[in-house]
Amino acid sequence: MGDEPTLAGQPRQGVRADAQRSIDALLTAAAEVFAEDGVDAPVRQITAKAGVGAGTLYRHFPQRSDLIAAVFRHEVDACAAAAPTLAARYDPLEALTRWLQRFAGFIATKRGLSAALHSGDTTYDSLPGYFQQHFEPALSALLDSAAKAGAIRSDADPWDLLRAIGNLAVPAADDDSGHTQRMIALLVDGLRFGAGA
Amino acid sequence: MGDEPTLAGQPRQGVRADAQRSIDALLTAAAEVFAEDGVDAPVRQITAKAGVGAGTLYRHFPQRSDLIAAVFRHEVDACAAAAPTLAARYDPLEALTRWLQRFAGFIATKRGLSAALHSGDTTYDSLPGYFQQHFEPALSALLDSAAKAGAIRSDADPWDLLRAIGNLAVPAADDDSGHTQRMIALLVDGLRFGAGA
DNA sequence: TTGCTATCCGGAACGTTGTTCCGTATCGTG
């Protein structure tokens, strides 16, 4: 209470340099730990990897859910930002494929988050909207480019694709071994199939 | 290890009377606590309500998941067994409606179980099969009776209905207040609508 | 009924977790 919410990403005015270092280290470490052991991983594991004390974590993220939400937004930003970068470097179809794989990698690090989202914690309320708001335009642009280039059909719905891959990438047991990537390739092939029509 | 799995329900040969009492008390208490606070509720809360020590719980249910699975099977049995009872007491349509409400009540007590099922704990592996194996025939019989009586259409798929109600009854926030019941009534009305055809 | 033994019970004790607290170290500024 009284503590203004700590925003992830770009440094804020008035934040001391060492504080910003701690925040960055925590976000990086938390992202790695969440990817490895899910969002229920012990806090001490995060603080150890970040090389900070427990007090430092709770100073910047008063509740555990604040850290999770911050990491989530951080990664959503990074993933969405990859879309224009890929579009500039590769041809439209290649950029689309690579970004979908990138997106699948993002989803794969979200073990346990689905449950957290339905836990009723109001800190998470804004996350689904944030998710759609950033990813749908990113994918939409990639799809448009590929369609304009004649590489894929033009009636693909971005949000449909995001949900489909979201469901593909998250559920499986630990023996994935390329399954998700193959399924994405198949989806893209499906998009290419209708290119002529 | 070496401890044979403790079966819920009917007493086994060779179990001492006091042990059976403890098992019953634990299953009853756990069912209430799970319904109230979800499957993640503290173990001490269960032992306290059962009037039993912690050691007693772990003697009969070596892992937490064993207790959850036992309660689950226990309640599946009870819910499935209600079908023929209702069928004998009420007319086919009334029996069907009442059982679906009963089933929704069962689902409503399963907060957190969905997440547990996807946790990879092998103790839970048999539960989905157990679920379908007991509920599908129970509902199927009720549907057939109602269809034969001309009260509802005859092409309803039991498993479809179970899944639909399963999804209806579980997700909402805490402000349900009869929503599930209204939706079930609506579903039954839908079944009645096609009765003539 | 009485006594014996395998079994079971209760709750204290252990290790791990999330979270709080505070003495100390550091940053930014005059």
Added chain:
DNA sequence: CACGATACGGAACAACGTTCCGGATAGCAA
């Protein structure tokens, strides 16, 4: 360079799941 505000680290606390064991009890045999 010195000072106040801020942030740091890790010890300390509470709550959790789980283990352990001395004492109690049920079931059986005589």
